Amino acid sequence: MAVAAAQKNREMFAIKKSYSIENGYPARRRSLVDDARFETLVVKQTKQCVLDEARLRANDSGLTEEEVVLQNALAEGGPEAEQEIQKAAIVVHMRDGMNSLVRILKAIEKFHGAICHLETRQSRTYKTQFDLLVKVDMTRQSLLQLIRSLRQSNALEGVSLLAEDNISVKNPWFPRHASELDNCNHLMTKYEPELDMNHPGFADKEYRERRKQIAEIAFAFKYGDTIPTINYTESEIKTWGSVFNTVLDLMPKHACMEYRKVFAKLQEEGIFSPNKIPQLEEMSAFMRRETGFSLRPAAGLLTARDFLASLAFRIFQSTQYVRHENSPNHTPEPDCIHELLGHMPLLCDPSFAQFSQEIGLASLGASDDEIEKLSTVYWFTVEFGLCKEGGQVKAYGAGLLSSYGELLHALSDKPELRAFEPSKTAIQPYQDQEYQPIYYVAESFEDAKDKFRRWVATMSRPFEVRFNPHTGRVEVLDSVHRLEALVNQLNTEVLHLSNALTKLKSPSC
Numbered sequence: 002m003a004v005a006a007a008q009k010n011r012e013m014f015a016i017k018k019s020y021s022i023e024n025g026y027p028a029r030r031r032s033l034v035d036d037a038r039f040e041t042l043v044v045k046q047t048k049q050c051v052l053d054e055a056r057l058r059a060n061d062s063g064l065t066e067e068e069v070v071l072q073n074a075l076a077e078g079g080p081e082a083e084q085e086i087q088k089a090a091i092v093v094h095m096r097d098g099m100n101s102l103v104r105i106l107k108a109i110e111k112f113h114g115a116i117c118h119l120e121t122r123q124s125r126t127y128k129t130q131f132d133l134l135v136k137v138d139m140t141r142q143s144l145l146q147l148i149r150s151l152r153q154s155n156a157l158e159g160v161s162l163l164a165e166d167n168i169s170v171k172n173p174w175f176p177r178h179a180s181e182l183d184n185c186n187h188l189m190t191k192y193e194p195e196l197d198m199n200h201p202g203f204a205d206k207e208y209r210e211r212r213k214q215i216a217e218i219a220f221a222f223k224y225g226d227t228i229p230t231i232n233y234t235e236s237e238i239k240t241w242g243s244v245f246n247t248v249l250d251l252m253p254k255h256a257c258m259e260y261r262k263v264f265a266k267l268q269e270e271g272i273f274s275p276n277k278i279p280q281l282e283e284m285s286a287f288m289r290r291e292t293g294f295s296l297r298p299a300a301g302l303l304t305a306r307d308f309l310a311s312l313a314f315r316i317f318q319s320t321q322y323v324r325h326e327n328s329p330n331h332t333p334e335p336d337c338i339h340e341l342l343g344h345m346p347l348l349c350d351p352s353f354a355q356f357s358q359e360i361g362l363a364s365l366g367a368s369d370d371e372i373e374k375l376s377t378v379y380w381f382t383v384e385f386g387l388c389k390e391g392g393q394v395k396a397y398g399a400g401l402l403s404s405y406g407e408l409l410h411a412l413s414d415k416p417e418l419r420a421f422e423p424s425k426t427a428i429q430p431y432q433d434q435e436y437q438p439i440y441y442v443a444e445s446f447e448d449a450k451d452k453f454r455r456w457v458a459t460m461s462r463p464f465e466v467r468f469n470p471h472t473g474r475v476e477v478l479d480s481v482h483r484l485e486a487l488v489n490q491l492n493t494e495v496l497h498l499s500n501a502l503t504k505l506k507s508p509s510c
């Protein structure tokens with residue numbers, strides 16, 4: 002009965018995982034940072050439920066809580082979870098003293114465990130002489146087999162698996178290929194106009210219906226599909242045109258050079274004009290040609306973890322609906338005008354595209370706390386970033402480039418400007434009700450990337466990842482074999498580059 006109650010609690014938390022103020026969502030205006038904070042809270046509650054459930058099962062089965070969690074992880078995760086490398090600490094009480102040591106080490110070797118730490122001490126119980134603490138890295142499946150095998154030995158009095166961070170809680174799953182983003186659609190559906198009295202569309206039934214229709218497209222979308230066309234209404238096009246013309250006026254003076262360059266190209270190709278809202282499919286095709294970035298339709302803001310994961314595959318999840326006509330200069334949540342005018346031009350710049358992908362790659366397998374920090378960095382760079390250009394400060398953040406009021410505020414003498422420094426930026430509290438009092442200025446995108454990479458190297462993730470552009474897969478660089486294959490591939494590429502250099506430098510050229 003108690004276990005069933007714990008399971009029910011767990012399900013309740015899963016349902017509660019919807020972003021709405023009545024469910025504890027901390028802010029009125031949607032942002033990736035608040036989403037990350039809310040997600041941390043929900044995950045914490047869910048983990049507590051998992052542990053409560055494990056504790057109850059452990060009492061019944063004679064196993065430790067960690068073993069129950071490990072068994073559950075194997076049962077839920079299938080073959081992939083079985084092969085996942087697990088860090089574990091095991092305590093063994095040795096009845097016949099050090100004679101058992103060799104037997105234990107041989108058992109670890111038999112199950113392909115790598116010993117990271119070994120320690121013996123005099124036992125405090127009268128039944129055994131020594132206790133052994135051994136820390137190992139091994140697959141989850143082998144770990145359970147090892148524990149069972151040791152328990153069968155008469156020379157050992159007891160074997161316990163102790164909690165390591167990633168034993169008590171399963172490592173976060175993350176997509177390895179863009180097709181798996183179909184599973185990363187954890188949209189918080191309850192933040193809808195009808196639930197927020199301050200939303201400009203609160204009393205407009207027709208607008209709410211339109212939002213629902215467009216959201217259905219995103220929910221039905223699967224990897225490889227063509228993004229369906231939306232027949233935008235005259236009123237929606239008018240709203241777009243009004244924001245477009247404002248950006249057009251402000252851009253020459255205030256937007257960074259990279260943004261201006263792509264904007265002009267989009268105009269030349271007929272994708273950007275005040276009389277037509279670009280379709281996501283045509284914009285996606287343009288982006289793919291420029292930097293390999295592409296779009297997926299999203300019904301609204303995703304969880305911070307899911308949103309950032311998409312960036313690792315050079316995929317930007319974009320809304321398709323238009324803000325309410327009564328409020329062309331303000332929207333409480335991202336709409337396609339913000340995405341198209343704010344985000345997409347810079348995702349067509351190679352250096353910025355790389356920076357965005359680096360944030361995404363850093364998020365894969367990151368802890369909840371780190372996801373919150375990455376979301377904060379994203380907020381102060383991709384959304385509200387400033388950069389230097391020929392002795393002047395220009396805007397590159399999407400939240401600035403698509404918002405007339407905040408752009409002028411950011412570039413006035415009112416806010417404080419600080420140099421972008423990821424370790425400090427990541428913990429800076431941000432303002433979501435009014436304009437920011439602090440903005441971070443990057444020397445250049447290259448400089449921002451360099452600093453960001455150095456900061457990411459200090460994060461807790463025990464492995465490195467790499468995006469393989471040939472297969473579209475994210476590879477975890479956790480084995481000598483994989484690294485050797487990668488070094489061979491890079492050697493071939495370096496050879497091609499040096500051949501090209503030699504040819505260019507030869508007198509015949």
Ligand SMILES: [Fe+2]
Pocket residue numbers: 335339343344384399400
């Ligand atoms: Fe945005």
